[in-house]
Amino acid sequence: DQQVKQNSPSLSVQEGRISILNCDYTNSMFDYFLWYKKYPAEGPTFLISISSIKDKNEDGRFTVFLNKSAKHLSLHIVPSQPGDSAVYFCAANDRGSTLGRLYFGRGTQLTVWP
Amino acid sequence: DVKVTQSSRYLVKRTGEKVFLECVQDMDHENMFWYRQDPGLGLRLIYFSYDVKMKEKGDIPEGYSVSREKKERFSLILESASTNQTSMYLCASSFSGGIGTYEQYFGPGTRLTVT
Numbered sequence: 001d002q003q004v005k006q007n008s009p010s011l012s013v014q015e016g017r018i019s020i021l022n023c024d025y026t027n028s029m030f031d032y033f034l035w036y037k038k039y040p041a042e043g044p045t046f047l048i049s050i051s052s053i054k055d056k057n058e059d060g061r062f063t064v065f066l067n068k069s070a071k072h073l074s075l076h077i078v079p080s081q082p083g084d085s086a087v088y089f090c091a092a093n094d095r096g097s098t099l100g101r102l103y104f105g106r107g108t109q110l111t112v113w114p
Numbered sequence: 115d116v117k118v119t120q121s122s123r124y125l126v127k128r129t130g131e132k133v134f135l136e137c138v139q140d141m142d143h144e145n146m147f148w149y150r151q152d153p154g155l156g157l158r159l160i161y162f163s164y165d166v167k168m169k170e171k172g173d174i175p176e177g178y179s180v181s182r183e184k185k186e187r188f189s190l191i192l193e194s195a196s197t198n199q200t201s202m203y204l205c206a207s208s209f210s211g212g213i214g215t216y217e218q219y220f221g222p223g224t225r226l227t228v229t
Contacts, residue, residue: 009154034217043118043204043220044157089157093216100145100164100208100216101172106156 003027004092006105013112019077021108023090026071030092034102035064035075038087047088048075080112117141118221120205126227133192135224137205144210146188147218148172148180150201157204163188164210195228202226 005024013019023033031052036044050057050064050073057064063076077084087109091102121136139146147162149172159172161180169180177199181189188207192199202225206218 006156032216036220041123041223041225043206043222045220046217049217095216100210100218101147101159101162102216102218104157106154 001026002105003030004090004103004105006088006090006108008108009106010109010111013080013110015082015112015114016079019075019080019084019110019112021075021077021088021090021110023073023075023105024071025073025092025103027092027094027103028071029094029097030103032093032095033064033066033073034091034093035062036089036091036104038089038107044089077110080110082112082114085110085112118205118207118219120203120221120224122224123222124225124227126229127192127195128229129196131192131195131228133195133226133228135190135192135203135205135226137188137190137207137221138186139188139205139207139219140186141207141209141219142185143207143219144185145208145216145218146182147206147208148178148188148190149204149206150174151204151223152201160190197228200226200228 034049035047038044087107090105148160163182205221208218
């Protein structure tokens with residue numbers, strides 16, 4: 001049973017607009033959340049993270065929002081650029097638990113068109 | 115910079131062959147992971163290791179085994195390759211505890227085709 005869910009397999013956005021990628025989780029013990037970006041034929045690369053003690057974290061054009069009561073997080077990309085076209089994975093971890101395992105969603109393919 | 119390397123980018127094997135995928139990391143990470151990525155299924159954890167000679171099953175360990183004889187090296191073994199093991203295989207590593215972020219660093223992946 002998936003503990004991290006990305007319900008939108010794909011998202012298409014025009015260049016310059018905002019991209020919003022969503023992620024839901026079921027395990028209330030998760031306390032750290034990460035977003036990864038993956039280009040074809042490459043390994044995923046870390047993008048941004050947030051601890052459960054915060055509700056927002058920004059890094060340049062990327063902002064992650066966390067709503068613990070709804071068990072929901074989102075990644076905002078503003079403004080979107082064609083180079084942002086990639087698969088984005090949401091991941092979660094219970095840092096009090098075992099062994100550094102991350103639980104990944106199935107990913108959302110973002111396409112940014114000119 | 116953290117570097118995770120995988121022995122091959124592309125590999126073609128025949129059904130029934132024994133296949134070895136090697137992964138090496140240079141950051142003295144305690145944890146190492148093997149995933150496979152398939153369209154629509156995301157990243158699925160096969161096995162992971164939190165110390166030398168230690169291993170834990172992930173979500174899809176059937177048909178695979180692993181070996182970690184040295185801290186920097188984690189091998190994935192397909193005992194008898196089958197066509198349903200055609201996939202992209204990704205290795206990752208991370209620190210254990212303490213820092214507490216558990217950010218994983220990934221290698222470039224091995225695209226395995228079993229014919």
